[in-house]
Amino acid sequence: MKIGIVGSGLVGATAAYAMVMNGIGRQIVLVDLNKERAQAEADDLYHAVPFASPLEITAGDYEDLAGCRVVIIAAGVGQRPGETRLQLLGRNATVFKQVVPAILNAAPDAILVVATNPVDIMTHLTARYAAQMGVSPDRVLGSGTMLDTARFRALLARHVGVDSRHVHAYVIGEHGDSEVLVWSMVAVGGVPLLEFCNDRGITWNDEIKAGIENRVRNAAYHIINGKGATYYGIGSALARVVDIILHDQRSILTICNPERNVAGVEDVTVAMPHMLGGNGVIGEHNPLSLTDEERSQLHHSASLIKGLITDLIEQEGA
Ligand SMILES: NC(=O)C1=CN([C@@H]2O[C@H](COP(=O)(O)OP(=O)(O)OC[C@H]3O[C@@H](n4cnc5c(N)ncnc54)[C@H](O)[C@@H]3O)[C@@H](O)[C@H]2O)C=CC1
Numbered sequence: 001m002k003i004g005i006v007g008s009g010l011v012g013a014t015a016a017y018a019m020v021m022n023g024i025g026r027q028i029v030l031v032d033l034n035k036e037r038a039q040a041e042a043d044d045l046y047h048a049v050p051f052a053s054p055l056e057i058t059a060g061d062y063e064d065l066a067g068c069r070v071v072i073i074a075a076g077v078g079q080r081p082g083e084t085r086l087q088l089l090g091r092n093a094t095v096f097k098q099v100v101p102a103i104l105n106a107a108p109d110a111i112l113v114v115a116t117n118p119v120d121i122m123t124h125l126t127a128r129y130a131a132q133m134g135v136s137p138d139r140v141l142g143s144g145t146m147l148d149t150a151r152f153r154a155l156l157a158r159h160v161g162v163d164s165r166h167v168h169a170y171v172i173g174e175h176g177d178s179e180v181l182v183w184s185m186v187a188v189g190g191v192p193l194l195e196f197c198n199d200r201g202i203t204w205n206d207e208i209k210a211g212i213e214n215r216v217r218n219a220a221y222h223i224i225n226g227k228g229a230t231y232y233g234i235g236s237a238l239a240r241v242v243d244i245i246l247h248d249q250r251s252i253l254t255i256c257n258p259e260r261n262v263a264g265v266e267d268v269t270v271a272m273p274h275m276l277g278g279n280g281v282i283g284e285h286n287p288l289s290l291t292d293e294e295r296s297q298l299h300h301s302a303s304l305i306k307g308l309i310t311d312l313i314e315q316e317g318a
């Protein structure tokens with residue numbers, strides 16, 4: 001199977017690396033405005049192949065995306081230290097106006113997976129441009145809060161001393177400052193978090209909870225301050241999304257996709273738990289039994305994103 005990656009900077013190249021190391025796909029094509037960078041990344045990645053799985057990796061142009069089953073979009077700018085994801089909107093929206101039609105002209109049957117920030121709004125825009133070319137919204141998704149959900153599960157897992165694959169927890173809403181950690185649904189091996197901690201004599205209190213929440217919500221700021229960018233977590237998440245699509249795995253992930261209604265906000269794109277399979281997003285998001293407070297936080301998050309989407313569409317005059 002052929003996979004395209006448009007924007008082969010840190011995120012795009014790391015997603016490719018995760019695919020190489022996990023043997024996902026058969027052919028990867030890297031496209032970037034900076035052709036020299038794309039070629040260098042393709043060459044460097046290809047030298048990892050003998051240590052991993054047989055895969056072809058090349059740099060190319062949009063026409064080389066023909067036949068791709070999935071195209072990841074990680075083109076555009078990232079945050080500088082102190083910047084929020086939402087501050088990237090204007091710059092990255094301009095990039096997407098050109099990139100999305102170019103991808104779909106070359107690969108009209110591809111599923112598009114957006115990583116560029118602010119990812120909820122970039123996914124909404126992608127779905128909008130794709131719809132203008134006759135592509136169903138099911139075939140457009142963003143990484144949403146997959147990374148935040150992974151951060152949440154990893155930190156909870158460390159605290160309770162359990163494999164993170166057996167800690168179930170969701171972060172929903174904006175992939176950004178207003179995201180919602182769904183504490184009421186956290187479970188370890190099917191047992192509610194508090195019950196699990198009580199049974200095992202694990203300390204749990206408001207201070208620990210606040211510490212985990214802070215480290216999830218502000219992870220990107222800390223990492224960007226320390227090393228300029230985040231890419232291992234998101235690269236792994238993107239490779240996982242591609243694997244799910246290639247193998248029609250029907251996995252449930254906190255991805256973002258255009259929604260009819262999220263906590264009373266209509267026609268918006270924010271992350272919710274969705275089933276993902278070989279043809280893209282399957283049906284509507286899973287209904288969650290949120291507390292009143294969580295629902296109100298989700299309403300706030302979705303309203304914020306909806307407001308920015310509305311402004312952007314008005315500016316475009318579309
Ligand atoms: N969704 C998530 O959870 C995460 C999203 N990101 C986002 O991913 C995006 C990429 O981040 P990095 O890879 O660190 O940035 P980067 O600067 O390393 O790479 C971006 C690449 O996009 C290319 N590019 C720019 N305009 C283009 C165009 N018109 N056509 C094709 N390529 C173009 C650049 O040449 C560059 O190689 C950023 O918006 C960042 O905020 C980063 C981490 C997590």
Ligand SMILES: CC(=O)C(=O)O
Nearest residue numbers: 085117147219220230
């Ligand atoms: C940069 C970003 O969006 C993140 O690491 O969460």
